[in-house]
Amino acid sequence: MKKLGFLLMLFVFLLTVPKPVAADAANAHIFLDGEPLSLTSDVQVVNQKGTVMIPIRIVSENLGFNVKWNKAEQSVTVENADTLVKMTLNQHQAEINGAVVELAIPPMLDKQTTYVPLRFVSEQMGLDVKWDNQAKAVYLISPDTGAETVPGSDAGTGTAQPPAGGSQAGVTLTGMTFADNRLMLETEGKIAPSVFRMNAPERIVIDLPQTNFSERFMAEHGFSDSKRSGELIVTDNPDVAKVRYAMFSDNPSTLRIVIDLTTAKNYTVINDDSGFIIIDLNAAEDSGGTLPALPPVGDGKKTVVIDPGHGGTDPGVTSVSGVKESDFNLAVALKVSALLEEEKDIHLVMSRSDDSYPTLKERAQLANNVKADIFVSIHGNGSTASSANGTETLYTRDESKLLASVMHKHLMQATGLRDRGVKYQNILVTRETKMPAVLLEIGFMTNQGDEAQLLREDFQNRVAQGIVEGIKEYLGIR
Structure with a gap:
């Protein structure tokens, strides 16, 4: 095998x-x-x-x-x-x-x-x-x-079943993140959620029928089968107080998730049966929770997903002076975002714009859901060898080679650091995305010389401009 x-x-x-x-x-x-x-x-x-x-x-x-x-x-x-x-x-x-x-x-x-x-x-x-x-x-x-095969599997649906005598698991909730005014749910198995508003107090309710908490979800959120409820506190959104979740019914098994609001909000539900559901609170005031939250289709614009690596519970590497890689990644990504917002031919989507942690699968699925034209993940590098230094660009699939080459050319012009080249590497976010995707390793935060450049405002501005120029060249935007 x-x-x-x-x-x-x-x-x-x-x-x-x-x-x-x-x-x-x-x-x-x-x-x-x-x-x-x-x-x-x-x-x-x-x-x-x-x-x-x-x-x-x-x-x-x-x-x-x-x-x-x-x-x-x-x-x-x-x-x-x-x-x-x-x-x-x-x-x-x-x-x-x-x-x-x-x-x-x-x-x-x-x-x-x-x-x-x-x-x-x-x-x-x-x-x-x-x-x-x-x-x-x-x-x-x-x-x-090439297939999801386990003893007793249903090859027609691709859903793994336990061997004879075991239990048959239904749909499970495996992940939940609130970032950028969106609640993102990750499930294992297809599900049609029931989403509706309630008032006094204001809230949005999401019911997931025939669904249980996965072991992964319970471990991440710190509860067990005997305590089937919890909450996610939201501290950086004036409209959302918290997100509560609980086993609402055992027969049939139904999970209920409640977004507690401080004011009435419209919403959009994105669900393409891929195991990734988004409740988007960025809906227009007159949307009534029914308009699609995807970038407009057919207007000639290109959709670009910018992914600041790491974040939240995953800080990445720590620099020589103690700066978290996740903070550096976000700082550069926000500069890139500000520049791309000025481009009339580009729709911009950020995987995160704060110190939160969408999982790697969620980042890739977000790019797939919005049907992005390209995906660019921004990182600082690290090594146990303090002498390791320089800039490199990583890709996984052959269709990403050209994007990697173009992005690396502009990135090298911006950084002026040692050229470590364009390299293949098997990375989830560049493998599971369905469009050309690259991961930019701008420099080594664990190298004293690189770090001195990485943390400078003018350096980050040059890098952001270089990233934007690379994106525009690849997409043919002048």
């Missing part, structure tokens, strides 16, 4: 690995593309506060990567012919071919076993990961299979 691609990245995106506690996931079965993995008796699958984790040895024993453990450094390296990944216990950064990936919580050992959380596999690699709590089974479906 061709599993090297996603399994190598499985090692890279280690996240949230506190000391494991073998809970109800112990002795679980693991299916990889429909085939059960053979586990020794001493191997356990761990459910840590709603996060399912598997030992790293499951991967190495079944796929045969070259895995080396350095006892003196307390580090593990994983490599194939062209990629090397290095991770060190109790450190918040991993390296992939020398480039740094930030980890929220460092890798840890428990009784000589390193545990890998499955959530990031799904988010970062497009891997479908399903956990059946009653059947005690984990399903891993890699993207190179």
Whole structure:
């Protein structure tokens, strides 16, 4: 089986690995593309506060990567012919071919076993990961299979089903974010939400029929099956106080989400059955909650999505002087936004305009939903080697090569830093978007020389102008 691609990245995106506690996931079965993995008796699958984790040895024993453990450094390296990944216990950064990936919580050992959380596999690699709590089974479906195949799957719908005797999961709510006056819901499975207004007090109600909270959602929002409710406090919007969510009905299973308003608001619902639902409060006053919130179609304008990387709970790398990458990314993106707003032939869409964290999947899906012509993600770079420096532009799909080349040319003219070139890299936001997409690594925040430039206002202005010039050249806008 061709599993090297996603399994190598499985090692890279280690996240949230506190000391494991073998809970109800112990002795679980693991299916990889429909085939059960053979586990020794001493191997356990761990459910840590709603996060399912598997030992790293499951991967190495079944796929045969070259895995080396350095006892003196307390580090593990994983490599194939062209990629090397290095991770060190109790450190918040991993390296992939020398480039740094930030980890929220460092890798840890428990009784000589390193545990890998499955959530990031799904988010970062497009891997479908399903956990059946009653059947005690984990399903891993890699993207190179061409289908979502697990034992007993319904090939006609692509919906994974548990093996005979297990429970059948309905639609699940897997993510929720409020940013830019929009409530974004991520579901696993198709759903037709019921959305309506209520007053005294003012609020917008979203009912999701035949839907349950996913384990991922419960883990992220800090509650369990016994406490099926919670709220998301909104601090930066004068019209919205908070977003509440709860299990509204067990029969049929219905989730209710309520946007508590300080004043009456219209809304637009965007739902293309892709598992991504947007309740947009930016609707015109006379829309009545029925007009589409997509950029106008057929007016000859191009739609550009600007994505400031990281944000909120994911700050990215930290610069030499302690500046968060997410703040730098947003500062440059807002300058780009201000310039693009002046372009009469461009519709601008921002994935975030504040210190919030849309997931990587949400960013890509947003670009797909608005049918963007191009997607540009803005980042600062980082490395454990303080000497690493320079500017590079990353792409994933062949159709993005030309955009990457054009953007890099203008970016290099703007930065004047070392030219690290245009490179292929398997990144979710540039892989899952359906239009030409690039990720710009403007410079290394972990390099003293680069950082001195990156944090200067005039440098950021030049970079923003360079990004806009690249976008205009690629789109043929004068």
